[in-house]
Each structure stands twice: as structure tokens, then as C-alpha cells.
Amino acid sequence: MGYVTSHGRVIPNPIVDDGDEQAFCSTCAFGSVCTARGVDKIALRELHCLVEHVGNYRPGEAIFRTGERFGAIYAVRQGTVKTRLVDIEGRELVLGFYLPGELVGLNAIHPEAYPCDAVALDTVEVCRFSFPALATLSTRVPGIQQELFRRLSKDIGNAALLAGDYSADERLAAFLIGLGRRYAERGFPAEALHLAMSRGDIANYLRLAAETVSRVLRRFQDQGLIRVDGRDVAIARPAELFELARPILQR
Amino acid sequence: MGYVTSHGRVIPNPIVDDGDEQAFCSTCAFGSVCTARGVDKIALRELHCLVEHVGNYRPGEAIFRTGERFGAIYAVRQGTVKTRLVDIEGRELVLGFYLPGELVGLNAIHPEAYPCDAVALDTVEVCRFSFPALATLSTRVPGIQQELFRRLSKDIGNAALLAGDYSADERLAAFLIGLGRRYAERGFPAEALHLAMSRGDIANYLRLAAETVSRVLRRFQDQGLIRVDGRDVAIARPAELFELARPILQR
């Protein structure tokens, strides 16, 4: 089984352990495939061969850019990635944030070109999966195909969530709860968040003004729901915050 | 090649021809797969076996409902389908509209249950594809797998489009242009639209009030961009309408 590292103490920036031949990256997007019963060792080794570690993007550096020919999807290993569009007038539209273990680039399969930029928010490392190779492999390993289908399907649902006409309070609450859940999925504490992105990025992503994000966070803190210290946010009353986010999250 | 029907005259409600063993439904979601070089006849026959025609849903009837166990995706053959959520207080949230040839239910793969209702807006016929069977088949027919990946990926992009904070004018313009394009993709005229959905549904989908939809359509007509006759909309100046929609459509 290889060695297992404890994650609990790492808070600000979760780091994915490297794993080994057997366990692969333990928090990787394909972790569930690799550790699943029935996936033969050879397929797992092929997935290993196929993957390519790419490392040390600095804040602001692009993993891929709008319009580049689509060739691979990326799993975040360390750090946080944002995807965004920049329109002709230079205005930015933030599409999403990706934490360690999550897959970036799935929306590029159809147009066969990346429809957005993927930009590192802090120090970022990723795993690169050549998509043609991955698709070929997944015809032989149903578990991988299934995982890809699930990831794609999940992203459709997530994208639709944000589209509703929700209030600023609902959006912020859902954003924080959602981020916490995603950390928790990978084994990190759900109530001590570090926001790798600026207020402006959050606002842009939630379709609010940066000032509104400031004010709502402030009010949440005054109400005792959260504690804010710069980019560190502690969720003090998860249940009440969830109650605010319910219109978006729970259906 | 079988016989080819001319579509040009059909305006209000495009009807997909049945096709035959060779051509399958000519406007079907999997048309490109079936007609592609290299797809062997046996695979095509298997796809035929797998599909199940389900017909004559009346307006308001559900093809599937929120929470039902996911078992199949559906291709619209005739009519228009809307997907929607209904929250606890009975408020509706329209997620999308599906025209003949489009696939409904892709967002259900991940949760393994339908995350929304699919409701017929007029007389609707669909093709039912058992998803487990389709996934199995697609391990043997790369073209089908590829097509599924593409469709899923496309839906991610589409869902993200609506999420921006656009004006009512931009939204309506993009909605009309988008609808026209989708008709055109299936061989129907792009400038003579019949809206199967009510103003309320459009407004809900675009996150506007029904009154706003009325007013904007009225103004578009006054400006000579479109001609509105109840649920029939003719796009008089496609280029200018596109110009309005550019912030959403063109990137």
C-alpha cells in the first residue's frame, strides 16, 4: 500500500503527496479508479506512463491559453488554478477555480481548442493527461471511461448552479460551503479555508462587485457566521451558513 | 443512402424523419457517428438495437423527474423539451431547452439520478438510450465514445455561457441567435423561429422577469431587429442582433 501521510495539519495550501507505483497520487482525480477493485495492474501502469508531471507554475502563469489546440486535460496536484475568459475590451470573466485533485480542461474536448485560459493563482503543479491517449486507454479500462463520464457530467451540473439569479448572500455562502466541501473531499478540513484568489476574482466568479464581496463577508463576520483574516476564512457556524446557501446547494 | 426529405418548408415544429437501417435518424445526435466512415455496420446495428423510441408526450408531461434513478439519456426526435428544477416553495428554475437532435439527461450521469425534470413543451417524441448499454458499446466503438465526450464537453461550455452578468438585451439577443443556430445545425431555417416555450419560461431561463422579456422583444421589434407574432419570431437583421449578443456568444 505504500506509506500514507497525514493531511490534517496542512491548512493554507494543501499539497498532494506524490504517491507511488501502487497508490498513485492519493488525492488524484483518478484515485478512485486506481484504487478500485478490478482495475488491473497493467492498466494502472499505463495510466502512469501516460501522465506527465508539470510543475512550478508561478502566480499568473498560464497552464493553457484560449485558442490553443486541445491536446490534454490537467489534474491539479498542488495550488489553485482559475479558468477565465478575457473579452476584446480586456474585461475578465472568471469561470471556475480548481483545487488539488480536480480536472481542468474538460470543456475543451468539444471545441477541440481550449475555450479559456487556465492560470495559476499560487505555486501550481499539475499532471498532464494526453487526451487521445486517455480516450484510447479508457476503451480498454471501463473504470476510467466511467470516471471521465462522471467528471464531465458533474461539471455540467456545477456550471448550472451558478446560473441562477441568487442574492449576494446566497452566492457567497454557497461559495464558502462549496469550497469547504471540496477541501473535505480530499481530506482537508472543511472549516478552515485559505482563499488563493483575490476578492476581485471571487466577485467576478460570483458575478458581483468586489465591494459587495467585501461587505457581505464583513456582515457574515459581524453575524458570527465566519471569521475573516485576509484570505483565511474560518467557518464558525457551518449549519447557519449552509442554511443561507440552501437555495443554491440543496435541491 | 435512402430517401432524403426536404426540410425547408417546415417551420413551426421541425420533425425528425425516421430514417432507415442505413441512415438512422438523419438529424439524430448520433447521426455523425452513424454516417462516419469507419463505423462498422455491426456497431451501427447494435446502436439500433439499443435505442428505444418513446413517443407522444403531451405538453407538460415529464420524460423523467428529479430524483429518479438514472438509467438512460434521451435524444429529442420531435418537439421541444425543457429541463427544470422546482424548489421547496414551488418556484421553478428552467435549466435548458432541447430541440430535435439534442441529448437530454447528460447531467444525470454523475449523481446517478436525474437532477432535474425533463418536461415536454409540445408534442414530443424521444429516443431512449440505456446508458450502461451505451457506455459498454462505446468501449467497442471509439466514435461513439468520442461523440459522448464531445456532447458532454459542449454542455459544460453552454451552461457556463448563461452564467455571466449580462444585460437583458444581451441575453435575449443571444437566446434568439442561439436558437436560430441550433435550428440551422439541423437543417432548418435560422431566421424563422417558433418558440415552443412561454415568455415566462424564457424569462426564467434567462434569469429575467417575464415583463422584461416582453419589453425587450417589443423594443427589438420597434428597432426593426425582429418581427414578433405571438410565439413566432422572425429575425429581420441577424447581423445587428448578433452584434448585441456578441459579449455572450463570441469570445
Place this chain on the structure above:
DNA sequence: CGCCTGCGCTGATCCACATCAATGCATGCG
């Protein structure tokens, strides 16, 4: 026929959030 119901349109009012503007506070750098 008269009545009801659903849908679409229009005008008046209101409000959540954007926008504008100013300030504080880090960090970096010549």
C-alpha cells in the same frame, strides 16, 4: 352566450447591487 383561466403586454414604484470615490495598508523597488 357568459364566465373563467392562462398568457402577454404596459405603466408605476422600489430595491439590491453596481458604480464612483476616497482611504488604509501592505509589498516591492529604485
Place this chain on the structure above:
DNA sequence: CGCATGCATTGATGTGGATCAGCGCAGGCG
């Protein structure tokens, strides 16, 4: 150091579209 830059916060003002209310019109039905 002195200055510039970027990010976050707070207050004052403006506005796009929601909400509320009323009306017209068509279709269905007893």
C-alpha cells in the same frame, strides 16, 4: 528612505431590472 502599485475596505450615489397592479385577448367550457 520615498514613491508606486495592488488589494481590501468603507461610504455616497445611481440604476437596471424586479415587483406590483391593471388590462386585453384568446380559448375552453358549462
